[in-house]
Amino acid sequence: MVNTDLIILGAGAAGLMCAWQAAARGLKVTVLERAKRPGRKILMSGGGRCNFTNLDVEARHFLCENPHFVKSALKQYSNWDFIGKVIEHEIPYHERDLGKLFCDDSAKDILNMLLLECEATTRVNLISQCDVQTVDKPKDDFLLQSNKGQFSAPQLVVATGGLSIPSMGGGEFGYQIAEQFGLTLLPTRAGLVPFTFSDAAGKIFESLAGIAIDVTLSNERASFSEAVLFTHRGLSGPASLQLSNYWHSGETIHMDLLPSLDARAFLLEQKQQQAKAKLRSLLRDLLPKALIKHLEQLWWPTESDRAMAEFSNQRLEEIARQLNNWVLKPSGTEGYRTAEVTLGGVDCRQLSSKTMEAETQSGLFFIGEVVDVTGHLGGFNFQWAWSSAYACAQALKPA
Ligand code: FAD
Known part of the structure; x- marks a missing residue:
């Protein structure tokens, strides 16, 4: 003893x-x-x-x-x-x-x-x-x-x-x-853990695996302006890990893809200044090309060849809302295995x-x-x- x-x-x-x-x-x-x-x-x-x-x-x-x-x-x-x-x-x-x-x-x-x-x-x-x-x-x-x-x-x-x-x-x-x-x-x-997705958003993240972007990720309890990393299973990176501490199963989260920009003001201004430009080309300085391609298919698939001038203000406002507030529903997290x-x-x-x-x-x-x-x-x-x-x-x- x-x-x-x-x-x-x-x-x-x-x-x-x-x-x-x-x-x-x-x-x-x-x-x-x-x-x-x-x-x-x-x-x-x-x-x-x-x-x-x-x-x-x-x-x-x-x-x-x-x-x-x-x-x-x-x-x-x-x-x-x-x-x-x-x-x-x-x-x-x-x-x-x-x-x-x-x-x-x-x-x-x-x-x-x-x-x-x-x-x-x-x-x-x-x-x-x-x-x-x-x-x-x-x-x-x-x-x-x-x-x-x-x-x-x-x-x-x-x-x-x-x-x-x-x-x-x-x-x-x-x-x-x-x-x-x-x-x-x-x-x-599990906390400080990547989110997983089993819906259409998950498919997008999978195809973007390895790309990181700066966003604001939030829910009603917390908000983090840091990078997210797209993965084969969903979302990782500091912003995702941080928000996972404040997330409960079944809840939605919100991703602001343009956290330092009022997307509505930006798109309406671009409609005036670059009337002939395509929406996707205006976003190219702001987001990775591969992501824009997916967003186009998701949010304006039938209008992809339109010039900015052909969009109604109301339609641009709808797209802007999505850019600043992409509502996502994780299917879960990777759990204790990687937490x-x-x-x-x-x-x-x-x-x-x-x-x-x-x-x-x-x-x-x-x-x-x-x-x-x-x-x-x-x-x-x-x-x-x-x-x-x-x-x-x-x-x-x-x-
Ligand atoms: P631990 O460090 O987990 O130590 C517990 C110890 O108890 C272990 O050695 C375990 O083997 C032992 N033990 C368990 N059960 C028994 C038992 N029955 N009998 C005897 N011994 C037992 N935090 C940061 O602040 N910065 C970072 O960079 C960071 N990076 C991380 C990266 C990874 C991959 C992980 C998993 C965690 C990270 N963390 C980080 C979190 C940090 O490691 C933990 O918060 C911290 O180690 C907790 O310290 P602890 O002593 O309470 O537990």
């Missing part, structure tokens, strides 16, 4: 950060990881360069049943705190669009930093390929049975992540522990926002993605992992 001050379940972003910070405060920490190696999602994140945080991090960048929940942890450990560590470790990084920060070289740099800091404390014992079968609290301590023996500690941090990409360690175990100790779970669904995150999870209304401790069970903490907190695309999910882990570590008690 291994007795320790703290057991952390899961050596991902949140688990490793918590181990580092708790050990730095003097705690003896055992981290139990089911996979062969720690931090696999960190390695595959951001296309292998890990978008580790963002220059602008606020509560509005997170989805959560309690929108104020994230504020305390983000204040205790901000994006600037993490950036400071990245600089201290001399990890080269750069800024991309919308304040996203990526490693110049490799996501490995971030994982190595976490592992080095854990090692430096000499108080973190990381045990991989550890399959925990049961978690109990017979008396004051948590008792865990696993294929690597028994572990006990007065404090248990659950950092098992979400359900996305099951081959990368996603699983139900963290949620089961929450239920076992009386916490409520909020329904889970970057899991929405829902452990109800944060039963956790302390200051410490991440369960209100129903002292000594039990939940951090990172297992909690019902999901960030927008752009480094926010890792920032939540760093911040929630740090906040938790400050509340843990040394022996």
Whole structure:
């Protein structure tokens, strides 16, 4: 039996950060990881360069049943705190669009930093390929049975992540522990995930696979002005991934193909100025040729040879409305297989926002993605992992 001050379940972003910070405060920490190696999602994140945080991090960048929940942890450990560590470790990084920060070289740099800091404390014992079968609290301590023996500690941090990409360690175990100790779970669904289509629009997207354009993608809950990428199955790219967090099965979404243009004013003006031009040639500076061809077949198939002057104003207004507001109905999403995150999870209304401790069970903490907190695309999910882990570590008690 291994007795320790703290057991952390899961050596991902949140688990490793918590181990580092708790050990730095003097705690003896055992981290139990089911996979062969720690931090696999960190390695595959951001296309292998890990978008580790963002220059602008606020509560509005997170989805959560309690929108104020994230504020305390983000204040205790901000994006600037993490950036400071990245600089201290001399990890080269750069800024991309919308304040996203990526490693110049490799996501490995971030994982190595976490592992080095854990090692430096000499108080973190990381045990991989550890399959925990049961978690109990017979008396004051948590008792865990696993294929690597028994572990006990007065404090248990659950950092098992979400359900996305099951081959990368996603699983139900963290949620089961929450239920076992009386916490409520909020329904889970795949987030930051491409949309799929099975209708005529899907056929168009399939034939445009690989082309990306800047649009505004919206529904009644949210709106994102970023790129969409057409795929063989539907729509991906930042705008689609972002909106998927706010979409529910069966709902429509709206694509503004000309987000910086009032299409109505543009077409009516062009009718005056370029009376002989064809509608498709006027759109050529604004949209990819292959897309225009499909839009023509969809919205003005019998009028494709007309000159602008031959269109009634009413007809141009109809086409303009579609250009600025293409109503689409996804058949679904690609699901957990490709989702970057899991929405829902452990109800944060039963956790302390200051410490991440369960209100129903002292000594039990939940951090990172297992909690019902999901960030927008752009480094926010890792920032939540760093911040929630740090906040938790400050509340843990040394022996
Ligand atoms: P995880 O990092 O998933 O770690 C959980 C750990 O727990 C895993 O190591 C898992 O093996 C282990 N585990 C699970 N069950 C058990 C068990 N029963 N016993 C023991 N161990 C267990 N976010 C960003 O902010 N920026 C990005 O660039 C970015 N890119 C991404 C790219 C991809 C392809 C994916 C899938 C996600 C990406 N994310 C990104 C999201 C980000 O990876 C997660 O939000 C983050 O990893 C969550 O950290 P976590 O520690 O809570 O969970």
